[in-house]
Amino acid sequence: MRTPANILNLLLLSLLAGLDPSKTQISPKEGWQVYSSAQDPDGRCICTVVAPEQNLCSRDAKSRQLRQLLEKVQNMSQSIEVLNLRTQRDFQYVLKMETQMKGLKAKFRQIEDDRKTLMTKHFQELKEKMDELLPLIPVLEQYKTDAKLITQFKEEIRNLSTVLTGIQEEIGAYDYEELHQRVLSLETRLRDCMKKLTCGKLMKITGPITVKISGTRFGAWMTDPLASEKNNRVWYMDSYTNNKIVREYKSIADFVSGAESRTYNLPFKWAGTNHVVYNGSLYFNKYQSNIIIKYSFDTGRVLAQRSLEYAGFHNVYPYTWGGFSDIDLMADEIGLWAVYATNQNAGNIVISQLNQDTLEVLKSWSTGYPKRSAGESFMICGTLYVTNSHLTGAKVYYSYSTKTSTYEYTDIPFHNQYFHISMLDYNARDRALYAWNNGHQVLFNVTLFHIIKTEDDT
DSSP: OOOHHHHHHHHHHHHHHTSOGGGSOOOTTTSOEEEEEEEOTTSOEEEEEEOOOTTSOTTOHHHHHHHHHHHHHHHHHHHHHHHHHHHHHHHHHHHHHHHHHHHHHHHHHHHHHHHHHHHHHHHHHHHHHHHHHGGGHHHHHTTGGGHHHHHHHHHHHHHHHHHHHHHHHSTTSSOHHHHHHHHHHHHHHHHHHHHHBOOOEEEEEEEEEEEEEOSOSSEEEEOOTTSOTTOOOEEEEESSSSOOEEEEESSHHHHHHTOOOEEEEOSSOBOSSOOEEETTEEEEEBTTSSEEEEEETTTTEEEEEEEOTTBOOSSSSOBTTBTTOSOEEEEOSSOEEEEEEBTTTTTEEEEEEEOTTTOOEEEEEEEEEEGGGOSOEEEETTEEEEESOSSTTOEEEEEEETTTTEEEEEEEEOOOTTSOEEEEEEETTTTEEEEEESSEEEEEEEEEEOOBOOGGGO
């Protein structure tokens, strides 16, 4: 970049070069002489000039020429001063712009960070919503084996949707009453189809789906298999002993978020984790006894209690993990059951069907499977399924049919994701297994082999 002093030197040289060569060599006696130009520390231009002797004529041609040159130098000095001010102003402007650009860069970086944070937040919200929907998957999976019937009903619904679309386009062109009857007929056929889906045999266990992480290593959570479709209450009982508090949630979503709707303080402490809610009442084993309690959630009172004759209790015949799991209460499509062991049956599993009102034993079956060798067990359609462990690598190893009074050894593996199962119960309404897996509340989907009844079979 050229400085004002450099520019002035160039201008002076050009002006001097414009003079007659014979007149440029001026001695001090002949007139003004410019020796040099320079720039002081403040950036101002300085010219060294020797004045002529006073006796020379002011009208001398050389004097007049130098006077003109001096005027031009002064004009140029003023122009350079203006140029210098302008340059300083522009430099300050550039500095200001640099500061603003740095500020903009910081703002853009902040916006980028905020965008990532916002996207992470939105992703988490979507994930939580998806987690709320995941428990519905087992309900949908259970109908895979009935694809042919479902396809037929889908076609019926598609036809009705076409009719409804036509009605929207042309009101009154179709008889509403007739359409309403077709909808009712389709609903009836769907219900009839569900009734024809008889009890099935367990073929496969998939999952688990982790619904929530809460509580201690041991506990129970459940829904009522006889509740209406609109009633999706969840009950939560943490620990296997020394507790009487049952927590209630209006839905799975409320359970996941921790929004309790009510708590119940039971009159007795429970033993184990093998409780069941059935038709609006809680059935549990009273601590340090073989007494079964029926407690009503609606009235908050004990409706019935009865001793389960000869049943071992207080870790006499527990499952492999202990925890006072001697008496296991469960429910399936057929009714209410108790699974336990007695000295009379050499510590092997006994299955008893109970009257849900009086808790009276209706019928019992003695098996040959040792209760202490069982990890957990559950009933599906009157068949008891027993796992061989509560730890990693567990599988359904044994089954006993109360319909035929026969048993078989099975090999149905399932994923023990959190390494320690202390509760495993079947829910007939959801067609799913509820489990407490080392402080994780999880769901397993079950695949059953169904037999569909036809009109000829009825």
